[in-house]
Amino acid sequence: MKHLRTVTYVAEVARAGSIRRAAERLNLTPSALTRQIQDLEYELGTPIFERLPQGMRLNAAGELFARHIRDQAADLDRVRSQIADLSGVRRGHVSLACSQAFVTQVVPEEVEAYRARFPQVGFTVQVRDHAQAVTALVAFEADLALILQPPPSAELHPLYSGHQTLCALMRRSHALAADNGPVRLRDCLAHALALPDRSLAIRHHIEHALARRGVELRPVVESGSLEFLRNLTLREDVISLQVPSGIPEDPRLHSRPIDARDLTPMTLVLAQLRGRSLSVAAAKFADQLVARLNRNSA
Amino acid sequence: MKHLRTVTYVAEVARAGSIRRAAERLNLTPSALTRQIQDLEYELGTPIFERLPQGMRLNAAGELFARHIRDQAADLDRVRSQIADLSGVRRGHVSLACSQAFVTQVVPEEVEAYRARFPQVGFTVQVRDHAQAVTALVAFEADLALILQPPPSAELHPLYSGHQTLCALMRRSHALAADNGPVRLRDCLAHALALPDRSLAIRHHIEHALARRGVELRPVVESGSLEFLRNLTLREDVISLQVPSGIPEDPRLHSRPIDARDLTPMTLVLAQLRGRSLSVAAAKFADQLVARLNRNSA
DNA sequence: CGTCCCTGTTGCTGTAAAAGCAACGATACA
DNA sequence: TGTATCGTTGCTTTTACAGCAACAGGGACG
Numbered sequence: 249m250k251h252l253r254t255v256t257y258v259a260e261v262a263r264a265g266s267i268r269r270a271a272e273r274l275n276l277t278p279s280a281l282t283r284q285i286q287d288l289e290y291e292l293g294t295p296i297f298e299r300l301p302q303g304m305r306l307n308a309a310g311e312l313f314a315r316h317i318r319d320q321a322a323d324l325d326r327v328r329s330q331i332a333d334l335s336g337v338r339r340g341h342v343s344l345a346c347s348q349a350f351v352t353q354v355v356p357e358e359v360e361a362y363r364a365r366f367p368q369v370g371f372t373v374q375v376r377d378h379a380q381a382v383t384a385l386v387a388f389e390a391d392l393a394l395i396l397q398p399p400p401s402a403e404l405h406p407l408y409s410g411h412q413t414l415c416a417l418m419r420r421s422h423a424l425a426a427d428n429g430p431v432r433l434r435d436c437l438a439h440a441l442a443l444p445d446r447s448l449a450i451r452h453h454i455e456h457a458l459a460r461r462g463v464e465l466r467p468v469v470e471s472g473s474l475e476f477l478r479n480l481t482l483r484e485d486v487i488s489l490q491v492p493s494g495i496p497e498d499p500r501l502h503s504r505p506i507d508a509r510d511l512t513p514m515t516l517v518l519a520q521l522r523g524r525s526l527s528v529a530a531a532k533f534a535d536q537l538v539a540r541l542n543r544n545s546a
Numbered sequence: 547m548k549h550l551r552t553v554t555y556v557a558e559v560a561r562a563g564s565i566r567r568a569a570e571r572l573n574l575t576p577s578a579l580t581r582q583i584q585d586l587e588y589e590l591g592t593p594i595f596e597r598l599p600q601g602m603r604l605n606a607a608g609e610l611f612a613r614h615i616r617d618q619a620a621d622l623d624r625v626r627s628q629i630a631d632l633s634g635v636r637r638g639h640v641s642l643a644c645s646q647a648f649v650t651q652v653v654p655e656e657v658e659a660y661r662a663r664f665p666q667v668g669f670t671v672q673v674r675d676h677a678q679a680v681t682a683l684v685a686f687e688a689d690l691a692l693i694l695q696p697p698p699s700a701e702l703h704p705l706y707s708g709h710q711t712l713c714a715l716m717r718r719s720h721a722l723a724a725d726n727g728p729v730r731l732r733d734c735l736a737h738a739l740a741l742p743d744r745s746l747a748i749r750h751h752i753e754h755a756l757a758r759r760g761v762e763l764r765p766v767v768e769s770g771s772l773e774f775l776r777n778l779t780l781r782e783d784v785i786s787l788q789v790p791s792g793i794p795e796d797p798r799l800h801s802r803p804i805d806a807r808d809l810t811p812m813t814l815v816l817a818q819l820r821g822r823s824l825s826v827a828a829a830k831f832a833d834q835l836v837a838r839l840n841r842n843s844a
Numbered sequence: 845c846g847t848c849c850c851t852g853t854t855g856c857t858g859t860a861a862a863a864g865c866a867a868c869g870a871t872a873c874a
Numbered sequence: 875t876g877t878a879t880c881g882t883t884g885c886t887t888t889t890a891c892a893g894c895a896a897c898a899g900g901g902a903c904g
Contacts, residue, residue: 249589250861253891254549267852280892282853291547294629301851301900309629316625320618327614331592331607551862565881578863580882599871599880 249324255317257284258296262314266303322388322524329527332368340529343372345381345390348448348474349494355394358540362533369529378449385521391530394537396491397449398517405522408538410545411513412491414450415503417478422485425502433457433510442477442486443467449514454489457511491516493544516541547622553615555582556594560612564601620686620822627825630666638827641670643679643688646746646772647792653692656838660831667827676747683819689828692835694789695747696815703820706836709811710789712748713801715776720783723800731755731808740775740784741765747812752787755809789814791842814839 257274261281264270271278285304289295296310306314325341332339342362346355351373359371376384376393382401384390396412398404416436418425424435443465444451451470458465468486471477477488482500491514495503518537520526526534555572559579562568569576583602587593594608604612623639630637640660644653649671657669674682674691680699682688694710696702714734716723722733741763742749749768756763766784769775775786780798789812793801816835818824824832 250585251549251552266850268850277893278852279854279894283891286853287548292626292629294633299852303851308632312625312628312632316621319621323614323617327610328590330610331590331594334606334610335592564879566879575864576881577865577883581862584882597881601880 252321252324254284254288255320257281258288258310259314259317261285261297261304262306262310265305269303318388326525326527329529333528338366338529338532339368340527341370341372342392342527342530342533343374343390344392344394344533345374345376345384346394347377347381347396348375349396349450349491350394351375352475352494352496354493354537354540358533358537362536366529366532369533377447385519388521388524391526392518392520392534392537394516394518395449396514396516397453398515398519403522404517404519406517406519407534408516408518408541410516410541412493412516413505413508413513414453414489414511415492415495415505417481417488417490417495417501417503419482419485420500420502422481422487422502424487424504428504430507431504432507436487436489436506437463437465440484440486441465441467442469442471442480442488444474444477444489445470445472447472448474450489450491453514454511550619550622552582552586553618555579556586556608557612557615557619559583559595559602560604560608563603567601616686624823624825627827631826636664636827636830637666638825639668639670640690640825640828640831641672641688642690642692642831643672643674643682644692645675645679645694646673647694647748647789648692649673650773650792650794652791652835652838656831656835660834664827664830667831675745683817686819686822689824690816690818690832690835692814692816693747694812694814695751696813696817701820702815702817704815704817705832706814706816706839708814708839708842710791710814711803711806711811712751712787712809713790713793713803715779715786715788715793715799715801717780717783718798718800720779720785720800722785722802726802728805729802730805734785734787734804735761735763738782738784739763739765740767740769740778740786742772742775742787743768743770745770746772748787748789751812752809 257270260274261267261270264273267278267281267285271281274281285297289297292309292313294309296307296313297304298307329340344355355373359373363369363371374384374390376395378395378397378399381390381393381395382399382403385393386403392407398406416424416431424431424439443454446452455465469477469480474490474494477490478496478501480486481488489506490503492503492505493516495501518534518541520534555568558572559565559568562571565576565579565583569579572579583595587595590607590611592607594605594611595602596605627638642653653671657671661667661669672682672688674693676693676695676697679688679691679693680697680702683691684701690705696704714722714729722729722737741752744750753763767775767778772788772792775788776794776799778784779786787804790801790803791814793799816832816839818832
């Protein structure tokens with residue numbers, strides 16, 4: 249928007265760390281930028297940048313001002329979204345940070361369903377682990393976060409909280425696939441395992457449970473990609489451990505929940521940044537997602 | 547500030563109700579204004595004003611946008627105040643809406659003490675009854691409200707809450723001035739009364755207590771000005787009823803608390819608008835005021 | 845110790861956005 | 875139907891903003 253020109257300049261200079269880099273990103277000349285910054289500093293009565301030989305850095309006053317800019321921009325987005333919603337056609341953008349486990353099934357299905365109703369709404373879906381997801385929320389890079397095992401954080405405001413029982417995932421022909429009921433973890437450990445690596449919360453959850461029993465985990469394959477692990481289970485007789493929400497409907501795949509005595513369920517949370525008000529589009533998408541998650545757990 | 551030019555135009559048109567009146571207030575021509583409004587509406591993708599033969603009125607979208615503008619301006623004020631505070635000299639402005647009872651003693655003393663420490667901070671003190679005070683907070687016309695018997699309102703966020711026992715106020719030579727201890731209300735009613743009128747919370751409080759006993763109040767003088775009533779008690783043998791915080795130190799005046807069996811204490815509250823963050827200046831003044839009120843009640 | 849590259853900044857110049865002026869069409873009221 | 879008011883629109887003028895080229899200063903390297 250027009251009247252935000254100056255402040256976006258400030259934001260970009262702060263991001264880029266130098267006038268010249270910021271000017272390049274903004275398709276401007278450094279001179280135009282430096283003048284805008286100077287004018288603003290004059291209006292504020294104080295510099296908001298430190299001039300270093302390497303470039304510009306926000307000082308204390310600048311940090312305050314930069315935060316104000318971010319809040320203001322976010323608030324304007326929300327207002328515009330509300331205004332668009334008044335005219336019936338819902339416009340807007342939803343930015344979601346989610347764990348890898350949900351990009352297979354839950355999120356694409358819900359995004360599709362939502363966009364079928366409101367085609368004017370765009371989506372940004374980023375895959376982030378629980379810590380990164382919180383970071384994305386705080387930095388206003390995401391409106392919502394759908395994550396497993398959320399770190400305890402005062403910045404997080406849960407919109408939904410539920411549980412996911414880990415499942416042993418294998419192909420139909422696997423020895424353990426004969427049964428449908430819960431399977432003991434020790435039975436899984438007796439077979440070849442293809443597990444998520446330590447970048448994923450699932451792995452931490454398993455290790456945490458096993459550590460108390462002194463059992464050591466010896467996966468034959470480990471990976472940061474749940475999709476890779478699933479594809480592997482289709483090709484060899486390995487067992488993977490994944491959350492049910494992330495397991496696609498596939499006749500070639502078979503999954504059995506891990507017995508509750510061996511593993512506590514993982515926590516699944518949909519959250520937003522505390523104190524931030526969502527755009528209409530994001531709020532309605534959150535509603536829809538919560539409804540889906542409640543249906544799943546029922 | 548420069549980048550708020552357009553939005554202040556919108557705000558002024560909304561306030562004035564017509565382009566021409568707003569243009570006059572802003573020292574602009576109507577043509578300049580109408581163009582700015584049109585440009586903004588184009589950017590928003592929707593009109594924000596209804597064009598009536600009598601002028602302009604905000605539509606639903608405009609109400610949303612106008613609220614955003616107000617919030618944004620208030621937030622910018624706060625940030626500027628925080629920035630000024632960084633440089634040691636505290637600048638800023640505190641706007642207080644208070645009951646009449648406090649303009650005599652409490653508020654002037656505290657404003658003076660505050661300004662002795664921070665001479666760069668300006669003050670706006672408005673006298674408002676409890677309902678008007680809340681209105682002033684909601685309209686961002688006041689940062690703080692110091693009021694008796696606050697109406698129950700979700701918009702109100704109390705920073706301090708205490709009690710004030712009503713006192714019978716008379717001159718030294720009055721018959722009831724012989725004693726210092728609590729006085730029964732019926733003893734007061736036996737004398738000539740000079741009471742606050744129904745525009746003041748004190749009067750409602752008294753009437754409410756008496757109504758339950760079927761007693762009718764017959765003041766010989768009533769007034770909306772507590773100061774007038776005090777000056778009257780200096781001149782004749784009348785009794786006024788006022789809160790202790792509003793009674794100045796004066797050797798010619800004598801006050802005795804009303805017996806607790808006759809009147810419950812009045813509630814005294816310092817409050818801000820819920821959800822609004824105060825400027826540094828206002829927040830610090832509130833701190834000081836709360837300290838004073840705590841000292842008083844101790 | 846000079847050279848080169850990076851930084852932000854400044855004087856001057858052109859252009860595009862904003863404001864002013866005057867007139868127009870429309871509505872309300874007498 | 876005249877006369878207010880209202881918002882709006884060509885056209886002109888002013889002003890603010892962006893670009894160009896050059897300058898001053900600090901760090902890295904030979």
